[in-house]
Amino acid sequence: MKTNRLILFLALALLVVTLSACGGTPTAVTWPGLAASGDAAYLANGSVVYAVRLSDGQQLWTFPEKPDAKLTFYANPVLTSDGQLLIGSSGGDHSLFLVDAANGQSNWSFSGAKDYWVASPLVDGNMVYAPNADGSLYVFDLTIPGQDKLTDTVQLGGKLWSQPVMAGGRIFVASLDHRIHSLDLKTLKEMNTTFLGGAIAGVPALGEGQLYLGSFDSAMVAINAADGSVAWTTPVKSWIWGGPLLAGNTLYFGDLDGNFYSVNAADGAILDTFKPDGAILATPLFLNGQVIFVTENGSVYSLTPGQSPLSLEKLDAKIYTAPVSAGDLILVAPFQGDALLVALDKDGKQAWTFTPQK
Template structure:
């Protein structure tokens, strides 16, 4: 009827339409991935394990798939890089659980379910996400979540929570367990988004010391056993050097952008990038830092730490390129596009014809890309297969 059609064009109709449109837009704004793929390799460079959305997949260096792990009993989402040991793969999920997977066949060994406190029937801590990799020392696992760090005893058939250390903000970094008698007592170091670096007694979770980083720390500290120091980058444009035993600040270095990943320590030099696209080589001296070499590689972020292999420093950028730099003269060896922002990490595999670089992205069509170190040519790639 005419009146009906006319009514549809009233301002109220438009208001309702706009509100619904806005609601749809809001949903769209929130859409997309929550994170990039979590990637890790074993120490021999034979296996790469990729965590993304609902599955964890293991590939050999030649690109063949070993297994796919899914937890079909839950809506578990995996973005944390896994820890690959000799016989197991440990990975945390977005529901705060830790999965122990048989490295050989991808079968589940156990799942650690966090103890959930209930108040009036409502669950607390159910969304205690794990975004960083777990760390292992003997029969102990350590991992960070939304509330702090947890220690698990994995000596039995089922894991058992030993202690929890609470922080004021989430922990996205992998805990660093150090047991070096020359340096001091075994210590667990944890960097948190609450802008602190904590040194904990790994036996009971008690705090030995903590330092204010004046900025959030997303990655773990790097141990310099030679000088007895820890190096850690922050989102406050600074890289710090702290004394291992008491956390006293030894030196700090100002950067052009936020530092996300842990620096690479090789031959008493720290290599790292920042989110403004700068790459740094910062020498370590007895009293702090030496003269820095830095170059602006790109306007896009260098989120992942570089790798150094056979005298070539390789960096992955959010500008969808991977850069290889000859370390001796700092000349550009090659740069290659990979078709997606390279934010997920950079690792090395032992390929049949030499080292392969593994680059992770958050693009489902280019989730994993491997490049040859010698010329940057693509060897193989993997997309997300649901």
């Protein structure tokens, strides 16, 4: 898919999410969310979240038990320390659910947001920091009994599509209105705001005193966490949708024009570039000394730092979701493919595939 066509597709996908948030019937028109922990993977796909056994790819449960037209799931599920899943819906009721990861039963829900959940929440112990597309960061304390676990609502402005990150007593929240907000962890007071040249949809990477993030103005940027000043900016060929991977002193990321970059985290110098077979939206994965990344054309690549990438697998589908590790397995969630989830071993061979039960 050419870059302009991809941007059009992304715009249409975002429009569908918006319409579903206004009460339309949800369909799996955008790519799924994925997480894994213990012996299961959790796949958010359209109106259902699936739990899949990692040993053989068998379905364990679905949430809800039967599809509900009011619910639409795209954000990556997030596990809490006590074995529960936080799952946000882009459906018409704007619900955030806390689900038992063992059986898929809902233990709690929050319906006070005014828009859809695209970003995953940040979990810190018993505290949850959940950014919503209404421009607010909702803060919950899971130790509070009953339904009312909301402790704070921080209004930040633009739509929030990126999972927050935490470092040095600060919470950093990126928005589609080109801003990075730095909040004091204890007071939630805004300490500083950094304005970039484009929207930020990916999760920032954290280094020693710096945040690294890409934006829709075709640049990778390093920001000093202490004061929000820009340390360096590296222009690239096209939009950066996903967040970068920081491995050692090197950043790895791709752009919508299908370029994959290795960049020195210290000064932003481009160390190497590679042109695979399609656009790159997803954040790479670091596993067993390898950088794993995926393309829109369905390819899974493995890169040994300092060498040329190798193609591990080519799926007959598009891949926009970031790959996830589960032990030695690489989990890939295709879009518009025959299977909803594919598990690859370390050599790139398929261990199993998952297709929902009828």
